[in-house]
Amino acid sequence: xxxxxxxxxxxxxxxxxxxxxxxxxxxxxxxxxxxxxxxxxxxxxxxxxxxxxxxxxxxxxxxxxxxxxxxxxxxxxxxxxxxxxxxxxxxxxxxxxxxxxxxxxxxxxxxx
Amino acid sequence: xxxxxxxxxxxxxxxxxxxxxxxxxxxxxxxxxxxxxxxxxxxxxxxxxxxxxxxxxxxxxxxxxxxxxxxxxxxxxxxxxxxxxxxxxxxxxxxxxxxxxxxxxxxxxxxxxxxxxxxxxxxxxxxxxxxxxxxxxxxxxxxxxxxxxxxxxxxxxxxxxxxxxxxxxxxxxxxxxxxxxxxxxxxxxxxxxxxxxxxxxxxxxxxxxxxxxxxxxxxxxxxxxxxxxxxxxxxxxxxxxxxxxxxxxxxxxxxxxxxxxxxxxxxxxxxxxxxxxxxxxxxxxxxxxxxxxxxxxxxxxxxxxxxxxxxxxxxxxxxxxxxxxxxxxxxxxxxxxxxxxxxxxxxxxxxxxxxxxxxxxxxxxxxxxxxxxxxxxxxxxxxxxxxxxxxxxxxxxxxxxxxxxxxxxxxxxxxxxxxxxxxxxxxxxxxxxxxxxxxxxxxxxxxxxxxxxxxxxxxxxxxxxxxxx
Numbered sequence: 001x002x003x004x005x006x007x008x009x010x011x012x013x014x015x016x017x018x019x020x021x022x023x024x025x026x027x028x029x030x031x032x033x034x035x036x037x038x039x040x041x042x043x044x045x046x047x048x049x050x051x052x053x054x055x056x057x058x059x060x061x062x063x064x065x066x067x068x069x070x071x072x073x074x075x076x077x078x079x080x081x082x083x084x085x086x087x088x089x090x091x092x093x094x095x096x097x098x099x100x101x102x103x104x105x106x107x108x109x110x111x112x
Numbered sequence: 113x114x115x116x117x118x119x120x121x122x123x124x125x126x127x128x129x130x131x132x133x134x135x136x137x138x139x140x141x142x143x144x145x146x147x148x149x150x151x152x153x154x155x156x157x158x159x160x161x162x163x164x165x166x167x168x169x170x171x172x173x174x175x176x177x178x179x180x181x182x183x184x185x186x187x188x189x190x191x192x193x194x195x196x197x198x199x200x201x202x203x204x205x206x207x208x209x210x211x212x213x214x215x216x217x218x219x220x221x222x223x224x225x226x227x228x229x230x231x232x233x234x235x236x237x238x239x240x241x242x243x244x245x246x247x248x249x250x251x252x253x254x255x256x257x258x259x260x261x262x263x264x265x266x267x268x269x270x271x272x273x274x275x276x277x278x279x280x281x282x283x284x285x286x287x288x289x290x291x292x293x294x295x296x297x298x299x300x301x302x303x304x305x306x307x308x309x310x311x312x313x314x315x316x317x318x319x320x321x322x323x324x325x326x327x328x329x330x331x332x333x334x335x336x337x338x339x340x341x342x343x344x345x346x347x348x349x350x351x352x353x354x355x356x357x358x359x360x361x362x363x364x365x366x367x368x369x370x371x372x373x374x375x376x377x378x379x380x381x382x383x384x385x386x387x388x389x390x391x392x393x394x395x396x397x398x399x400x401x402x403x404x405x406x407x408x409x410x411x412x413x414x415x416x417x418x419x420x421x422x423x424x425x426x427x428x429x430x431x432x433x434x435x436x437x438x439x440x441x442x443x444x445x446x447x448x449x450x451x452x453x454x455x456x457x458x459x460x461x462x463x464x465x466x467x468x469x470x471x472x473x474x475x476x477x478x479x480x481x482x483x484x485x486x487x488x489x490x491x492x493x494x495x496x497x498x499x500x501x502x503x504x505x506x507x508x509x510x511x512x513x514x515x516x517x518x519x520x521x522x523x524x525x526x527x528x529x530x531x532x533x534x535x536x537x538x539x540x541x542x543x544x545x546x547x548x549x550x551x552x553x554x555x556x557x558x559x560x561x562x563x564x565x566x567x568x569x570x571x572x573x574x575x576x577x578x579x580x581x
Binding site: 044045046047048049050051 | 348349350351352353408411412414416418419455458459472
């Protein structure tokens, strides 16, 4: 089992969520986060003066999957979340040791 | 049964119509009675119009509140709301007890009014005038709260607010609007008016309300100092406000209020010139906003929203003195120059004076107010000329650009100087005393925490977890 953690532009959340559901991956966890990449945030303007917003709002999506599903989901997120501009985000993939469904106590593959 | 009722009803209506028709011609009216009746209707019209205009100006306090909270950080929202709210509520009581008497009471030496305190001995018509003047007084006072926002203590502000409505505003108002023969800037017996040969004209208060408020704000920010983080090594930095929606709603509400502010200031519900006044007011406002949008677009590459909103207010403040005395074209020119003053004034305050005015109140009300007074001396058409053929309340003589010579410009400039000396000078002394006695500025840790929690034990948005710098 693996966890896919994608940091994407907040404006892309709905598109990514819908396309995942269409492909049969309805379960996910979403968090509003802040962060920055190599561009160190963004220059904005207030009353004629520039200022730097160095932590930008981002959306984190977490999905836990079995190994054979990883490639499809990662590619789907990458394609849907991409605008081609800077700040599109990143996808991280981690191994997951174990999963427990709270309601039934089912474990691992059965709990996904 | 129903049908009978219907018939009966119709019969009754017919009877009434016949009775009215028969009785009316019988009651012959004399010319005097007729004139009296017209006079009564006109008086009633003025009462109603001034109450409506007052209501619009009262609503401007919503506008001030929204502009000020929108252009500042959310951690100070409840505090700014309270300051604006207490300005109008204390304003009502203080202007009733003291302010009106100082402004419109029996004149002493052209400088100050001396009776009608607690509105003692006044008649019903005076109540009408009092209400209209009261909402103006509170407007002048509330200007300061925005400029000094986010670091001025609540108690210090309340004390200042009381003194503003009781003394600072009404004394200057007495010089201009009291109608006393010796009134310093407008009375025929005043040495200043005698020397220059023409009376000062400030239609609805570019000077009386806005300059006094704006320069009092300048005195306040000079003494209270800049917010933490506004300047780094003397270089001004941006501190973004938390809600442009509020700022723009507030700006538009203020513009709406100006229909009452300027439109009501003919003080006569039967004066057709209120229409010219309102049209000129909005032409100048629009020109001011467009001008600032273009300037910021050229200077920074993007049209700046909050400065553009300031531009509309700058145009409104500037046209407040000349709106009943100038042409449409002149109003647009006045608004364009007000727009330039807004941008240049905000930058001058931050880059040269190194003062911190989060909402731009000093440029909007102080500098554009002074420009408004001067513009009368340049663009006045003069009562009896051209479109002002039947005007009752306007600058008496033409301005410099309309062949009237420098007289009017000179008395307008005198008003500018007096409003700066009085607004800045007296406020500076009062703020200094408040600073020494109760302290003007909150401690550093309170400023960082936000005045909402520290002074009122509440956040304006308690259900939001807000991250603040």
